[in-house]
Amino acid sequence: MIKKIFITGIAVLTLLFAQAYSFAAVDNQPAIELDGVKLQAAAHIDGENVYLPLRAVGEALGYRIDWSEKDNTVSVSGLGKNIVIDLKNNKITAGDHDYFMSGAAADDGKIIGNKTYMGSGFFSDNLGLEVSWDSQEGKVKLERVKENAISVKTVKEASETDKIKITIQYPQIEGLSNKAVQDSINSIFREKAAAARNEGLKNAENMAPDTSKYAGSPNKCETYFDYRLKYNQNGLLSVVFLNYQYTGGAHGLTAQSSHTFNLQTGEEYRLKDLMRSGADYVSFISDAVGRKINEKVEKGVLYPLQPFKSIKDDQDFYLSNNAVVIYFQQYEYFPYAAGIQEFPVDFSALKDMLKPDFSFLVRSSKLLEASGAINQLNVGETGRVVLKGNPTTGCTWHYTVQNGDLVTLDSEYVIRDSSMIGAVGTGSTFIWNFKALKAGETRITFKYYRGWEGEASATADSSAEYLVRVNPSN
Numbered sequence: 001m002i003k004k005i006f007i008t009g010i011a012v013l014t015l016l017f018a019q020a021y022s023f024a025a026v027d028n029q030p031a032i033e034l035d036g037v038k039l040q041a042a043a044h045i046d047g048e049n050v051y052l053p054l055r056a057v058g059e060a061l062g063y064r065i066d067w068s069e070k071d072n073t074v075s076v077s078g079l080g081k082n083i084v085i086d087l088k089n090n091k092i093t094a095g096d097h098d099y100f101m102s103g104a105a106a107d108d109g110k111i112i113g114n115k116t117y118m119g120s121g122f123f124s125d126n127l128g129l130e131v132s133w134d135s136q137e138g139k140v141k142l143e144r145v146k147e148n149a150i151s152v153k154t155v156k157e158a159s160e161t162d163k164i165k166i167t168i169q170y171p172q173i174e175g176l177s178n179k180a181v182q183d184s185i186n187s188i189f190r191e192k193a194a195a196a197r198n199e200g201l202k203n204a205e206n207m208a209p210d211t212s213k214y215a216g217s218p219n220k221c222e223t224y225f226d227y228r229l230k231y232n233q234n235g236l237l238s239v240v241f242l243n244y245q246y247t248g249g250a251h252g253l254t255a256q257s258s259h260t261f262n263l264q265t266g267e268e269y270r271l272k273d274l275m276r277s278g279a280d281y282v283s284f285i286s287d288a289v290g291r292k293i294n295e296k297v298e299k300g301v302l303y304p305l306q307p308f309k310s311i312k313d314d315q316d317f318y319l320s321n322n323a324v325v326i327y328f329q330q331y332e333y334f335p336y337a338a339g340i341q342e343f344p345v346d347f348s349a350l351k352d353m354l355k356p357d358f359s360f361l362v363r364s365s366k367l368l369e370a371s372g373a374i375n376q377l378n379v380g381e382t383g384r385v386v387l388k389g390n391p392t393t394g395c396t397w398h399y400t401v402q403n404g405d406l407v408t409l410d411s412e413y414v415i416r417d418s419s420m421i422g423a424v425g426t427g428s429t430f431i432w433n434f435k436a437l438k439a440g441e442t443r444i445t446f447k448y449y450r451g452w453e454g455e456a457s458a459t460a461d462s463s464a465e466y467l468v469r470v471n472p473s474n
Helices: 011-016 054-061 120-126 179-206 281-298 356-361
Strands: 031-034 037-042 044-046 049-053 064-068 073-078 081-086 091-094 097-100 109-112 115-119 129-134 139-144 151-160 164-174 221-233 236-246 253-262 317-319 323-327 342-346 365-367 374-378 382-389 395-401 407-416 428-436 440-450 463-471
Touching: 031 054, 037 054, 049 054, 049 120, 049 129, 049 139, 054 064, 054 073, 054 115, 054 407, 081 120, 091 120, 097 164, 115 120, 120 129, 120 221, 151 179, 164 179, 164 236, 179 221, 179 236, 179 253, 221 317, 236 317, 253 317, 281 323, 281 342, 374 382, 382 395, 382 440, 382 463, 395 407, 395 428, 428 463
Parallel strands: 031 139, 164 221, 365 382, 374 463
Antiparallel strands: 031 037, 044 049, 049 115, 064 073, 073 081, 081 091, 091 097, 109 115, 129 139, 151 164, 221 236, 236 253, 317 323, 323 342, 382 428, 395 440, 407 428, 440 463
């Protein structure tokens, strides 16, 4: 069967995360690859932090990027998203979720020259990208991820009395086929928000009547509860919650927590649940985190309150699009000004420790060749086809799979020529990812033609054939 490819294209946060540690800017402008295709744009590396040009990357993904001089905001729209970035007030509005940039570089934005650059966290959290900085190859690699078929709505609560100001946002998911699982997960999120609210109310009751000793501080408590979606694919959902409580004095305190759920069963995973039996993941991750801490200490950008020795068996963690992220609470190892320190450990580094059920965390796509040679894939692996095209000619790529039981289309994307966006005759790069399902041999055939002229109009020069052998799983 022939399938047609459709062408689609702060005040509170200053208290939450005081950014006392920063890295000196370096003149480093590495190339950017999106799904293996080089963009005509460069990233900006500031120490170990990656900033990406919003317009170049956003338009390559198929979004529209607009600048409002009146409001001093940048908007990202299209493909079901509507995001407004207010760099002046450090605020992002993503759909129905309003949140402040944390101050951490990965979640930050800046103007470089006359261009808006956003930290890697913005692209990971909002645009479904896996971002990795390959210092050896001198380039930043971007990979699109296929997100779960769910929707997330933000529940908001706001109130203020003479004793306390409360601002609460928490997620509620929709779209799961198992409503019992959906209700169970949503109830946990509601309970987290309720606990933060009750904590604030109790703080207000206990706050000393005489606040004159807190010079310059408001005479009321404050509760700010918010969330971030960090991993939303492969049937897993990893969510981070931020619970800021102010009870007087120079500053409040933020507690970070996280939950990682199986969206089919509702099971919540601890760190050890991801690892093979007998795997010494505690020592391995501790060594990795320890090295990163030492690097920051040697650079003079981090000052521990006590030596770090090891993570805990039940260490706080969450999943990002490319790593297990370990984090420590304020004052746990570092002073308040350091904020909540996070240390990602790439899935690829943990591949030998992960249970087979979680091997999908180590994503890999092999570029398929149309040279006539057989392309080898293992069950579960993904093979990628990359072809050029020009949608302004009316032609599109069409593909057939000889045996759809062996491989199936997992995702498809188009990358427009970012240097020619909006120009007549603009070319594009088209990408298809095929997932290997079971052992056997098959072929995938692509033909480039106008739909109304039919398949017979495709020439040998506008056709490509890929032979694929899927090896049995171990």
